[in-house]
Amino acid sequence: MTDPTKKPTPAGLQLDNVEIFQGPRKLLGMHAIIGPGEILTLMGASGSGKSTLISAIAGFLPRSFSCTGNILLNGQSITSLPAEKRRVGVLFQDPLLFPHFSVLQNILFALPPGGKMAERCDKARSLLHDISMGEFADRDPDTLSGGQKARVALARVIASRPNALLLDEPFSKLDADLRDSMRQLVSAEVTRRKIPTLLVTHDKADAIAIDGPVLTL
Amino acid sequence: MNAKSSPLAIVPALVLALLLIPIGVATLSLLGTALDWKGGWWSHSLEPLQSASGSFEAVLNTPGFWTSAGLSYWIGILTALISLTIVMLFIATFLSSGWFVWIWGIMKPVLAVPHAVAAFGLLFLIAPSGFLIRLVSPELSGFERPPDWLVVNDPAGLSLALGLILKEIPFLFFVTMAALPQTDFRRTRIAASMGYGRIWSWFLSVFPGVYLQIRLPVFAVIAFASSTIDVALILGPVAPPTLSVRILHWMNDPDLSMRTTAAAGAIIQVAITLLAVLTWWAGEYLVLNLGRMAALRGWRFKRDKFLRFLSSLLMATSVLVVSVGLVLLALWSFAGVWRFPDALPRVWTLRSWSAEASNLWATGVRATIIALGAATLSLALVLASLENEYRSNRRATRLAWWTIYVPLLVPQIAFVGGLSVLFIRFSIDGTLWAVILVHMIFTYPYIYLTLSDPWNTFDTRYLSVARSLGKSMNRAFWTIRLPILLRPVLAAFALGFAVSIAQYLPTLLIGAGRQPTLTTEAIALASGGNRRVIGTYALVQTLLPLIVFALANLVPKLLWANRAGLQVRSVE
Amino acid sequence: MHLSAIRSFVVNIVHLARYFLISAALVFFVSPAIAAEHNPDPADWDSVLAEAKGQEVFWHAWGGAQNINAYIAWVGRQVQSRYGVKLTQVKVSDTANVVARVLAEQQAGRNEGGAVDLVWINGQNFSAMKHQGLLLPYAWSTSLPNYALTDFENKPVLTSDFTEPVQGLESPWGTAQLTFYYDSANLASPPKNLEDLESWIRENPGRFTYAAPPNFIGTTFLKQVLYGLIEDRELLFSTPDRQTFEAATAPLWAWLDKIHPDLWRSGKVFAADTTHLKTLLSDNEIDIAMTFNPGEASSAINEGLLPQTTRSFVMDYGSIGNAHFVAIPFNANARAGAMVVANFLLSPEAQARKSDEEIWGDPTVLAMSKLNAEQRRYFSELTSGAATLDAAELGATLSEPDAFWSTALDAEWLRRYGGQ
Structure with missing residues (x-):
């Protein structure tokens, strides 16, 4: 039952007058709502503070920076929550697969706790299957190609069932031919799972391929 | 991120308490003894033995004092200069070559060899009655008796410096290797492509950055070499010996009034060490300016083939000498009659082994327990310190670095005596825990020093990923950072273990004879000069840390056998 | 800031640190229970035995010789089975470390429960401990049951340790006499007086050395030479003024100046101690070594360290002799146990075993005339090696000079030769 006196809680990721400062200097300000399954592309040159914004939303803002405003996820403020309680997934430029885990273990690590081990393994395998990495489950991540690593990284972040996804130039280090298929894969997964997503990039091609709203810093 | 409430926040205070309070209090008690303050807790019932000015006067008026002091000063600088030069030339020559990693693999075990063991090995090798002369006698040399050559215990301390250099080379190699990943040595190639010689390119483009990082370890080498006791007793000059050995003699003088002389001597020793470090500092400026001048004039120094050859020759020789020394010690431990000139x-x-078997076992087990304890606790404290630095987003300041180095920079003989009075005062001497605690003063800095670089170069985005996947800071530490850094963590642990095994003075004084370890027992037995017993103990003393080093190497290899990303790769 | 101000500042800091540490200690460490002072009386031997039973005695003894360590281990087994006393040898590299240890405990105010129960000691270390109040402060050794068997009437070295009166503060264990040894295969007839020694050294450069003073064997060599050169030996038992000292020692320095260029390593390096001398002889680096233990050469032969042809000799004008003892520190924990060990060391069985060259070869302190037939048999079964001199060959014993001479000779030697 919903409380009629309250406004219906807006689903998605809401940046409410978020401003980021380095010392006294204002780096950037942003006010935006990203709906479920929507991908907002934020364009900016390097050094414009895009990555810092990602850190702020995910909860790893370095001490030398400060952040004002409010960050809401499905109507709940996450501004003062520690990173691990925000349920905001991040994909970096590098896939950053944990080198001491196998591909499957990387996914298992990300799955929310609970359930029998066999069930968890099934879940992880089906996630890998979805990105056509099914037969690589027991491989050492270091032996995968760049494109394969990127797909596993995507599967891993999806596995953690994030309420929002932040993409920090995730395609910039991929070869040109892989880049397109990866963009499509990300876009498809995000839409299918209705995850509000923020993509920061300096590459116009990303914005064009994703075909969503674009903000430029 | 709020680190204020973290229990890790008390770690810096703990470290300070571990490193500075004992040394501070012990140093003050030393000053108290030397200056003869009455009523301090250090002089509970001891009547003043000598007037304050008297003790320093006594030191300065000792015959040959200036020679002794000069020796300590000179040995400190000479050792650091030669070992640093060899290591730097070698790395400049071979960094990009394949067998660099291979040499490094051979070098690491040498780290495990205690200084005194390396010194004995060298003695058995190069003494006039040693192995080298025996090899060529009497057939080639015509020596039926050992030649009367002044090879070891030479008055200038050259053999002493040589013995120290053998051990400082792997140490400096070790710290340089830790510093390398933080330096971009593609710069060497840029310089080389402009026609600069290989070694010179390295010195112009990479050396300054690397040197900044290994500067404190270099100072530690100077301090250690200028104040060493065990190596000086084995290889050093006799008439007069180095200052540190004289302090030991004063401390051991039956005339108890000499204790104040010893305390004053210890303070002068600190001053000499400091002077040597300051001289080095001045030398840095000189080298910097000369190098800059040569660079700005565009000198290329292309013909460095000989230097490259020399550096590899010296490096190989140093490893070879230590290894042959160990073999000689092993031979002696199984030797019955072995007189000159038999090779x-x-x-x-098996007499030496069977006679000492039970004793070797008992003291070996105790030494292992102490070393495991000291290395484990120090490692835990270092990990907590580093994790605290990461979480509070503060890197260790210069001041903190100096603090960590204090136990390595202050000569042991200057403060361990005062420390033992402190321990007796609180009736905690003679226990296993007290010895472990004292060892931690020395294992902590070495472990911190070894681990901080790999720790800080770790890509913390892995931790960000883990946390964005919903794992806590602690979880990320245990499941991500620690396993990935397992190799450097275990390597640091092994070094700490080796450092603890080799401790003599602190074990002796704090252990109160209740906690004899392999090393205290070895030194007591070595005082009889029986080479067979020395060989026996030296071998076990080397073997224990070697086993731990080997395990530290092996465990990550087995554990991560199928994880290419965690295997050592050659430095690209 | 004035020096005094700095000083008082530092003193204040020290006091602060002290209070901080003491209060910390009170929180963290339980204070050890202070035992009531107990001073066992050996005259009432049964009660000493009763008290000793079950005690653990930590005996700090030089640990540089395997044969001595093995002998001490045997003593440990005996006192365990006979008296229920557990004996642990704490092997030390230098007895002075033990003095330092007890001194540190005294400074720290630990008057009970000290780490050292028994210490192997003599000479300057004994003198230092005695004068600093570091020894159990009453005559206990003279009341030990076996003390009556010692030859204290005829051997002054047992009652006067380097001219320091023993006064029952330490219990005799063995005797020593400066003895030289050599390989008769290399050296047919060794030089037995200073004149011969001097000319032999000059004819055989690089084949002789002595230990650098203040090592005790080096100092003893100086005293031995001085005995042979000094005009008035009585002077050695007094404390002369500087002028007299210089005049009396002038011949000694002149003699040393003559031999030094022809010493091993041209006199630029000296041996470190007796064991170093033994190693040098064993390596054939030198031809003559010296020791305080007349049985040293024979036991070294038995151990395979020296060739069978090794022989001993002494100077024909007599040689410096002394004794070594065991003492109990003022704060020893197991005093009764320590006395039981000291008494066992004086038993004919233990003394005979000690003088056995297969075991150690250290001369006994007992008087054969005081032993009964059974006790004497322990000794009569012993044979001594060819390298050991018998009592007649050992010749006259020269008493240790006054302690002044050791210190003064060391200092003068260091001044002349220690700072080249």
């Missing part, structure tokens, strides 16, 4: 023992026997 090998005439009679072989």
Whole structure:
């Protein structure tokens, strides 16, 4: 039952007058709502503070920076929550697969706790299957190609069932031919799972391929 | 991120308490003894033995004092200069070559060899009655008796410096290797492509950055070399010996009034060490300016083939000498009658081993327990310190670095005596825990020093990923950072273990004879000069840390056998 | 800031640190229970035995010789089975470390429960401990049951340790006499007086050395030479003024100046101690070594360290002799146990075993005339090696000079030769 006196809680990721400062200097300000399954592309040159914004939303803002405003996820403020309680997934430029885990273990690590081990393994395998990495489950991540690593990284972040996804130039280090298929894969997964997503990039091609709203810093 | 409430926040205070309070209090008690303050807790019932000015006067008026002091000063600088030069030339020559990693693999075990063991090995090798002369006698050399050559214990301390250099080379190699990943040595190639010689390119483009990082370890080498006791007793000059050995003699003088002389001597020793470090500092400026001048004039120094050859020759020789020394110690431990000029023992026997078996076992087990304890606790404290630095987003300041280095920079003889009075005062001497605690003063800095670089170069985005996947800071530490850094963590642990095994003075004084370890027992037995017993103990003393080093190497290899990302790769 | 101000500042800091540490200690460490002072009386031997039973005695003894360590281990087994006393040898590299240890405990105010129960000691270390109040402060050794068997009437070295009166503060264990040894295969007839020694050294450069003073064997060599050169030996038992000292020692320095260029390593390096001398002889680096233990050469032969042809000799004008003892520190924990060990060391069985060259070869302190037939048999079964001199060959014993001479000779030697 919903409380009629309250406004219906807006689903998605809401940046409410978020401003980021380095010392006294204002780096950037942003006010935006990203709906479920929507991908907002934020364009900016390097050094414009895009990555810092990602850190702020995910909860790893370095001490030398400060952040004002409010960050809401499905109507709940996450501004003062520690990173691990925000349920905001991040994909970096590098896939950053944990080198001491196998591909499957990387996914298992990300799955929310609970359930029998066999069930968890099934879940992880089906996630890998979805990105056509099914037969690589027991491989050492270091032996995968760049494109394969990127797909596993995507599967891993999806596995953690994030309420929002932040993409920090995730395609910039991929070869040109892989880049397109990866963009499509990300876009498809995000839409299918209705995850509000923020993509920061300096590459116009990303914005064009994703075909969503674009903000430029 | 709020680190204020974290229990890790008390770690810096703990470290300070571990490193500075004992040394501070002990140093003050030393000053108290030397200056003869009455009523302090250090002089509970001891009547003043000598007037304050008297003790310093006594030191300065000792015959040959200036020679002794000069020796300590000179040995400190000479050792650091030669070992640093060899290591730097070698790395400049071979960094990009394949067998660099291979040499490094051979070098690491040498780290495990205690200084005194390396010194004995060298003695048995190069003494006039040693192995080298025996090899060529009497057939080639015509020596029926050992030649009367002044090779070891030479008055200038050259053999002493040589013995120290053998051990400082792997140490400096070790710290340089830790510093390398933080330096971009593609710069060497840019310089080389402009026609600069290989070694010179390295010195112009990479050396300054690397040197900044290994500067404190270099100072530690100077401090250690200028104040060493065990190596000086084995290889150093006799008449007069180095200042540190004289302090030991004063401390051991039956005339108890000499204790104040010893305390004053210890303070002067600190001053000499400091002077040597300051001289080095001045030398840095000189080298910097000369190098800059040569660079700005565009000198290329292309013809460095000989230097490259020399550096590899010296490096190989240093490893070889230590290894052959160990073999000689092993031979002696099984030797019956072995007189000059026989190259090998005439009679072989297990007598030294069987006579000492139970004692080796008992003291070896205790030494292992102490070393495991000290290394484990120090490692835990270092990990907590580093994790605290990461979480509070503060890197260790210069001041903190100096603090960590204090136990390595202050000569042991200057403060361990005062420390033992402190321990007796609180009746905690003679226990296993007290010895472990004292060892931690020395294992902590070495472990911190070894681990901080790999720790800080770790890509913390892995931790960000883990946390964005919903794992806590602690979880990320245990499941991500620690396993990935397992190799450097275990390597640091092994070094700490080796450092603890080799501790003599602190074990002796704090252990109160209740906690004899392999090393205290070895030194007591070595005072009889029986080479067979020395060989026996030296071997076990080397073997224990070697086993731990080997395990530290092996465990990550087995554990991460199928994880290419965690295997050592050559430095690209 | 004035020096005094700095000083008082530092003193204040020290006091602060002290209070901080003491209060910390009170929180963290339980204070050890202070035992009531107990001073066992050996005259009432049964009660000493009763008290000793079950005690653990930590005996700090030089650990540089395997044969001595093995002998001490045997003593440990005996006192365990006979008296229920557990004996642990704490092997030390230098007895002075033990003095330092007890001194540190005294400074720290630990008057009970000290780490050292028994210490192997003599000479300057004994003198230092005695004068600093570091020894159990009453005559206990003279009341030990076996003390009556010692030859204290005829051997002054047992009652006067380097001219320091023993006064029952330490219990005799063995005797020593400066003895030289050599390989008769290399050296047919060794030089037995200073004149011969001097000319032999000059004819055989690089084949002789002595230990650098203040090592005790080096100092003893100086005293031995001085005995042979000094005009008035009585002077050695007094404390002369500087002028007299210089005049009396002038011949000694002149003699040393003559031999030094022809010493091993041209006199630029000296041996470190007796064991170093033994190693040098064993390596054939030198031809003559010296020791305080007349049985040293024979036991070294038995151990395979020296060739069978090794022989001993002494100077024909007599040689410096002394004794070594065991003492109990003022704060020893197991005093009764320590006394039981000291008494066992004086038993004919233990003394005979000690003088056995297969075991150690250290001369006994007992008087054969005081032993009964059974006790004497322990000794009569012993044989001594060819390298050991018998009592007649050992010749006259020269008493240790006054302690002044050791210190003064060391200092003068260091001044002349220690700072080249």
